Every structure is written in C-alpha cells, then in structure tokens.
Amino acid sequence: MELDVFRKQAHQMxxxxxxxxxxxxxxxxxxxxxxxxxxxxxxxxxxxxxxPFEQIFADFEQAILPGMTHWQHPSFFxxxxxxxxxxxxxxxxxxxxLGAQCMSWLTSPAATELEQRMMEWLRDLLxxxxxxxxxxxxxxSTATFCALLSARERAxxxxxxxxxxxxxxxxxxxxxxxxxxxxxxxxxxxxxxSENLRKIDVDQAFAMVPSELSLQIHRDREEGxxxxxxVAAFGTTGSTAIDPLGPLAQVCQRxxxxxxxxxxxxxxxxxxxxxxxxxxxxxxxxxxxxNPHKWLMTNFDCSAYYVKEPQTLLDTFALTPEYLKTAQDxxxxxxxxxxxxxxRRFRALKLWFVLRSYGAEGLRQxxxxxxEWAQDLASQIQxxxxxxxxxxxxxxxxxxxxxxxxxxDLDRVxxxxxxxxxxxxxxxxxxxxxxxxxxxxxxxxxxxLEQRHIAAAWEKIxxxxxxx
Amino acid sequence: MELDVFRKQAHQMxxxxxxxxxxxxxxxxxxxxxxxxxxxxxxxxxxxxxxPFEQIFADFEQAILPGMTHWQHPSFFxxxxxxxxxxxxxxxxxxxxLGAQCMSWLTSPAATELEQRMMEWLRDLLxxxxxxxxxxxxxxSTATFCALLSARERAxxxxxxxxxxxxxxxxxxxxxxxxxxxxxxxxxxxxxxSENLRKIDVDQAFAMVPSELSLQIHRDREEGxxxxxxVAAFGTTGSTAIDPLGPLAQVCQRxxxxxxxxxxxxxxxxxxxxxxxxxxxxxxxxxxxxNPHKWLMTNFDCSAYYVKEPQTLLDTFALTPEYLKTAQDxxxxxxxxxxxxxxRRFRALKLWFVLRSYGAEGLRQxxxxxxEWAQDLASQIQxxxxxxxxxxxxxxxxxxxxxxxxxxDLDRVxxxxxxxxxxxxxxxxxxxxxxxxxxxxxxxxxxxLEQRHIAAAWEKIxxxxxxx
Numbered sequence: 001m002e003l004d005v006f007r008k009q010a011h012q013m014x015x016x017x018x019x020x021x022x023x024x025x026x027x028x029x030x031x032x033x034x035x036x037x038x039x040x041x042x043x044x045x046x047x048x049x050x051x052p053f054e055q056i057f058a059d060f061e062q063a064i065l066p067g068m069t070h071w072q073h074p075s076f077f078x079x080x081x082x083x084x085x086x087x088x089x090x091x092x093x094x095x096x097x098l099g100a101q102c103m104s105w106l107t108s109p110a111a112t113e114l115e116q117r118m119m120e121w122l123r124d125l126l127x128x129x130x131x132x133x134x135x136x137x138x139x140x141s142t143a144t145f146c147a148l149l150s151a152r153e154r155a156x157x158x159x160x161x162x163x164x165x166x167x168x169x170x171x172x173x174x175x176x177x178x179x180x181x182x183x184x185x186x187x188x189x190x191x192x193x194s195e196n197l198r199k200i201d202v203d204q205a206f207a208m209v210p211s212e213l214s215l216q217i218h219r220d221r222e223e224g225x226x227x228x229x230x231v232a233a234f235g236t237t238g239s240t241a242i243d244p245l246g247p248l249a250q251v252c253q254r255x256x257x258x259x260x261x262x263x264x265x266x267x268x269x270x271x272x273x274x275x276x277x278x279x280x281x282x283x284x285x286x287x288x289x290x291n292p293h294k295w296l297m298t299n300f301d302c303s304a305y306y307v308k309e310p311q312t313l314l315d316t317f318a319l320t321p322e323y324l325k326t327a328q329d330x331x332x333x334x335x336x337x338x339x340x341x342x343x344r345r346f347r348a349l350k351l352w353f354v355l356r357s358y359g360a361e362g363l364r365q366x367x368x369x370x371x372e373w374a375q376d377l378a379s380q381i382q383x384x385x386x387x388x389x390x391x392x393x394x395x396x397x398x399x400x401x402x403x404x405x406x407x408x409d410l411d412r413v414x415x416x417x418x419x420x421x422x423x424x425x426x427x428x429x430x431x432x433x434x435x436x437x438x439x440x441x442x443x444x445x446x447x448x449l450e451q452r453h454i455a456a457a458w459e460k461i462x463x464x465x466x467x468x
Numbered sequence: 469m470e471l472d473v474f475r476k477q478a479h480q481m482x483x484x485x486x487x488x489x490x491x492x493x494x495x496x497x498x499x500x501x502x503x504x505x506x507x508x509x510x511x512x513x514x515x516x517x518x519x520p521f522e523q524i525f526a527d528f529e530q531a532i533l534p535g536m537t538h539w540q541h542p543s544f545f546x547x548x549x550x551x552x553x554x555x556x557x558x559x560x561x562x563x564x565x566l567g568a569q570c571m572s573w574l575t576s577p578a579a580t581e582l583e584q585r586m587m588e589w590l591r592d593l594l595x596x597x598x599x600x601x602x603x604x605x606x607x608x609s610t611a612t613f614c615a616l617l618s619a620r621e622r623a624x625x626x627x628x629x630x631x632x633x634x635x636x637x638x639x640x641x642x643x644x645x646x647x648x649x650x651x652x653x654x655x656x657x658x659x660x661x662s663e664n665l666r667k668i669d670v671d672q673a674f675a676m677v678p679s680e681l682s683l684q685i686h687r688d689r690e691e692g693x694x695x696x697x698x699v700a701a702f703g704t705t706g707s708t709a710i711d712p713l714g715p716l717a718q719v720c721q722r723x724x725x726x727x728x729x730x731x732x733x734x735x736x737x738x739x740x741x742x743x744x745x746x747x748x749x750x751x752x753x754x755x756x757x758x759n760p761h762k763w764l765m766t767n768f769d770c771s772a773y774y775v776k777e778p779q780t781l782l783d784t785f786a787l788t789p790e791y792l793k794t795a796q797d798x799x800x801x802x803x804x805x806x807x808x809x810x811x812r813r814f815r816a817l818k819l820w821f822v823l824r825s826y827g828a829e830g831l832r833q834x835x836x837x838x839x840e841w842a843q844d845l846a847s848q849i850q851x852x853x854x855x856x857x858x859x860x861x862x863x864x865x866x867x868x869x870x871x872x873x874x875x876x877d878l879d880r881v882x883x884x885x886x887x888x889x890x891x892x893x894x895x896x897x898x899x900x901x902x903x904x905x906x907x908x909x910x911x912x913x914x915x916x917l918e919q920r921h922i923a924a925a926w927e928k929i930x931x932x933x934x935x936x
Contacts, residue, residue, distance in 0.1 A: 191659020
C-alpha cells in the first residue's frame, strides 16, 4: 500500500472510528451469531494477489463487525471493563506507526524512560509507597505469575531458577476461595502445582479469613510442606471483595511469606483518597498489580506491576546473551529483564496521553461517579421486593439476583434472565456463583457510561424478570 | 476528550503518521541521548488538571520522538526487524477503537473465528502440515515457554501441572549453543532450572550436531536424568543457522522427546517454496513458532504458534472458573485456554489486513527480494579484501567483520566500528559473537528497505572502517 493510499484510507478510518465511538451505544452489545458462522464467511485460503483496501474494509464491516462484542458500549456491564478513551486511541495510533520494540533501553530510550516516569506517576497517584518500583506487564495474569516466580526465587535463594524445583521442598501458596483463576494458572506454569494452592475460606463479605489462613499454614508446616506466598485480593473478580491486607501482611511477616496483592480491577479506585482506607496494610506487600487497562481509560494491554525489591524480579528474569548486550546495560533499565517476554510494545505512551488528557482530577471524578452510581443502584435493588443483593457493594460491582415468586429454582431463573437480557442486545452482563448461588454481576465502569444507561438497564432487568 | 476534538486530532495524527512514514529515513535511526535525559525532561508528577491535546502532542514531538530508535527506518539493520506496514497500522487503529477483550469466544466471536482462519491461512502459506492448529501468542518467548510446559505436561501425564515438579524426575532440555535466550528464560519460569538446559555444540555453519545431541541424551540418561524436549532453531538469532530438523526429529522420536522448532524470524521465509528445502523434517515437530511481527509486515505483537496436538496445550492452560463459563464452551475455541494470559487483544485483524493487502504473491516478492539482496551483498563483502563473512548467508542476515590491517585486536576494532556507524545515525546494526569472535550483524529485512539503502550503508561501512 503506497503512502498516499494509506493517508487517504487512514483519514476515512478516522471518520469511521469517531462515528463508531459516537454511535457505539446503537449497536447490540453482544452479537447474534452461532459458533462457526463467521469463520465460514471468510475464505479458506489467503488471496494470491493483493486486494484493494476498500474491499478489505467492506468485508470488515460486513463479516467482522456484526460478530463483535462491543466492549466500548456504555451498557457493557460484564466481566470487568476493558476501557479505552480517545487520548488512549490516539496514542495507540502513534505506537503502531512508530512500531518500536521496547525490550532494552537502547532499542528505544524514550519508551523505557517514559515507562519509568509513568510508573512513578501512577505510584504517586495511588499513594503507593514511594520506594516501590513499577513496570508495565501485559496482564495481571503475567504480573501474578511474576510474583510467584519472585517468591520462589527468594525462598530458594535462586536455586529454583538455577536447578529447577526437582529437589526443592513442596511449596504451598495461599489465596481465598474467591481469588482469580490466574493464580492457579501461575501455579501450574511455575511448576508449583495447582494442588499446592490452598483456597482459604472467606467470610460473609467474601474476604479471606486470616485465622483460617494461619491455621492452614500451620497444618501445612506440620505436614512438612513449605509455605511460600499469599496472594491477597483487593477486589475479587466475583464480587470485588477485599481481603484484610493488614492482618494478612502480619501473617506473612510472621511466617516469612511473600505477599502479593492482586488489585487488577479495583486498584484504580486508590486514586481516590477516601478509598485508601480499604487498602490499609498494602504498604507491607512485596508486590502489587492493578490494570489501568480495566478502569483507567487506557487501552489493553497495560498492567502496572509494582515490587518492593526489584532485584528479586531481575534475578528471576535477567539474561543477557551477547546479541543483547549494550554499552549502557549498567546504567539503565532493560525492561526485558523485568518479565517473561523479550519483545515489548511501547505501552507507556498511552498512559501518558490518558493521564495528561484527563488530569488526575478528571480521572478521580469518573471513578468517584461510578462508585456513587453503584451505591445509588444498590439502594434501588435493595428497595425492590423481588430482587436481592448478594454481596457488599464497596466498589462498582453489584452481585444480585431476581427472587421469582413463581419459580423456586432461582439459579435457573436467573440464568434464563441473563440469557434474555444479553440476547436483547441492550446490555451485556455476566454471572458468577457466590457460596454456590448463581448471581448476576453488574459492573458500572465503562468509560462512556451515563446514569441514563443504568436507569434504562435497571428498568429492562425488572421488566424482563417479571415477565419470565 | 470530546469526540469532535478526537476527530480533529485523529485527522491531524493521520497526517503526522503518513508524513512520518514518508520521511522516516531522514531521522537518525537511533537517538543521541544519554541515560536519564528523557526521564528528567518529564515532570515528576501527573498533572492535576486536564491538559489540551495540542500541548501533549507538542511534548511528544519535543521530548519523546528525539529519544526513539526508529525501527521502521529502512536502514534499521539491527537485531531482527519488527516490521509494520500501512495496512497493519490501519488494523491497529481499528483494534484500538473497538477495544475488545478477546479471551473467550463469547467476548468477541469474530475475533476468535478470524484468528482461527488466519492461523489456517498462515499454516497453508508456509506449507505446514494441514493437521496443525495455530494460536496467536504475543511473542516467541511465550510460545517457547508454552512448548516446554506442554512437553512437561505430556511427560508427567499432567502431574507436573497438578502436583508441581517436587517429586518429579530431573528433566533436561536440549538446544544448540547458538539458541535463543528465551529458552533459558522458559526453563527458569517452568521450574525446570537453567542448569538443566543442555547447550549442544554446533558445526561450522552454527547448526546443532545431532550426534552430539544423542551423546548428551545418553549421558544424561546414564546419570539418571530425564530428557524432555529438544528446541531446534530454524534460524538462530546470531547468524540464522538452521538446525538439521530431520535428524533431530529422528532423535526425538527415538528418545520420545518433544520437538519444538523456534523459527521466530526465519519462519516467514517458508512462504517461498524454494526455501522449504531447509525445513525438511519440520513436519515431525510437536510445536513450531514464527513471528509475523518480525518479517511479515505485521505490527508487534503477533507470534504464530502451531501445535500438532492442541489437547496438550489445553490440558496445560485450561481453567474455567464460574465467572468465565459460557453456554458455548463445548463448541468453540476459548483462546484464553491456549496460553498464559487471560486477557487478549484482537490481533488477527492486522494479519487479515496484511495478508489481503499484499496478497501471498506480494509477500513472497518482498521476502525473495530481501534474500536476493543478501546474496548480492554477501558477494560484495567476500570480494572486499579487508572484510570477511563469518557465517553462511542462508537468509538475509550477514555476520561480518572488518579485518584491520593496522590493529590486530579485531574484536576491539569492530566494536569501535559498530559504535561509530550507529552514532552516525545513518544506520543501526547490532553485534554478536560467533565462536568467540565479535561480529557485526546486518539484517536486510525492513519493510521499507531498498537496494540504495544497502549500497549507501555498505559504502559508509567501508569508509568508516578504513578511516578508523
């Protein structure tokens, strides 16, 4: 494609993009397609000859767009949001154009140093300890994996990485029964084994019970196992429950365990001073992750991983083959040594654009607004006689269900309700189970969310439920 | 940022992007900055109030751009290229705008099914076995890690993932002494231990010697160790040496070892029928990775990972907590179960745009041209009395050095030469060591590369060397 064609097409693309973002609320949030339908609509083989971009883009609109789930739709209430924003998209345009590989300082000094700065900005915005050091990972899954590897590195004085886990003690890791599946995945990957992940009981607010943790650690030690690490949740995926960080930090200190705090979604709320009360004890953690790509208007992927002692992370990952050596290695951060991948995109740029475009105060207003709407909605759900909330609403995730007067099988009723709501295309929600009970999760966190979207959805939910 | 502002800024951005790509050869390839300089130029704290985009972009141009290494510069000859192209950038613009999270089929059906199709397209374009299944990983580092985990899963019948490596045999993995550092990193991460990676001797062409491999496996078995996996290189990082896949496959079959083929860079050459002679035996591998984001004009990140038996990969990674369950789970690919991360960008779109915009024949022409230029340049270097080639030129990477008539310390001479060339801003090269000898690596693979860039660089190299 010649550059004059690119220029023309990119201008048309920009208009399409702006139109899309303007009209995104008019799309069905999730598509009406059946498995295999889209694949069948795409030829089985690549074309031999070049095709004009007009044709390619027409096919995008016809074959792909109707099969997308629209994560930027204001009524996307499922999972956790993967927010983007106009300044973030502008940065992604630049990032793609520069096409820089940011594995070492030398391979793009500005990318490395902007990443350092942005990690400082975020650290201070969240009032994290000033001596913590940050690095951008792709996802919280990777960050949590890094934490387990670091704990392993520290506990084995490096022998785990050098000699492998053959001959090492049987290590155990602890999280709550509500913790994220990425921890179990990390246990597998790290060779620690998913059976050695202890899922500690939670209280009525779905937070880990520290005394149960202590008990389990004690039992494991008695059986000759070696406790390694506690992964605490600041906002579980199910209900954004908060594990008691202070008491957990105390256990970790007493037992000499690594404390990793997974705040993938809810961590962004720490830009609000009034929310920091929930994070008491966080300053005693060894590592911490939160995802600006969830609730901080920054395109996926952008996961901020902080560590108290970067050396353990470096001891885990640093490797400098001859072809990667540079003259500056002793004076700079080579971020390839801070995580699993060698190759790295220039991800700090979008953070810079977002943080400056909104300003700290602008971001606080959005998050604060989401939290207020959540409290307001919680009151409405509580006030409805045939609905109930199943978990505390500390942030902006509401776990609720419909109490059908006709059908006692509430799990089935609510499953049908969810299917019906999502099939309407007017909203998209997901579910989980809390203490075995099927609940709908409603997350009020999309960039473009306004109160009217919440009001319309709540009306639709009630009408749909009562008409089941 | 309001959408009308976004529209205006994005149009200006497009002009900047097209101008940049038009003029990229006029920038110094790598910047003239010292460590810390850029970080110091960025305020220590995020702004409280929103800033106008004009100011942010002006700072980008003033503070960031002069600190970038320009990977899209035609005279970027270092490492391996991280190519982009106009259609790929257009796709990235769309991807950023849609901002879809492609972890499950349901979270964006079109993204999942387009990924399936694109993996089929690439498989057939490279003439890989028709029964192989592909998935996009972020990097080859991750793909190779997946391969080691799959080998571990198969060899332990799942117990490695379930119970951990405590109590498992001491596994050994094999690669050549020229193999990529990501293998050692993967050994650490997987809990296999870097000491259990056996680096097998290479021949004069820097390819693994199968008899040495057999010998080492035999020695390891005699010592009670358990050989697990061989990682063969189709194009090493140092000199793009090709390990003899057929003989290695035979060893793996005899010894019941997993065979992973790392073709991160050179794999793209397999779109040329005439290059497939180098890959004889590849069809017997268990897994294979190559990076369209290197030499196939597709923006980073996009690494194509193929496996013979997807079930082993799924057994390694699949985990379905309640909040991720969907009604279609039994009928679809949920790509979160195919790799380490839960979150995934919509990466198939750029492949679709690139493969259709160039057409298979268009891509073959580019790669073929690079290979021809490399042969031509190799002849020129060989013809120069004071230069020598240090490795066979099978693809488009040339390892060479200057034979100074005045200074016998050729390592130092060539180190100085490289520094001087890179400091000129007219080109960017990197180095490695082959059999202990310091060599310059010159990779002819950038999207925008033309013969005149090679000619100018070769003239500059000779003049600079002779003036040292």
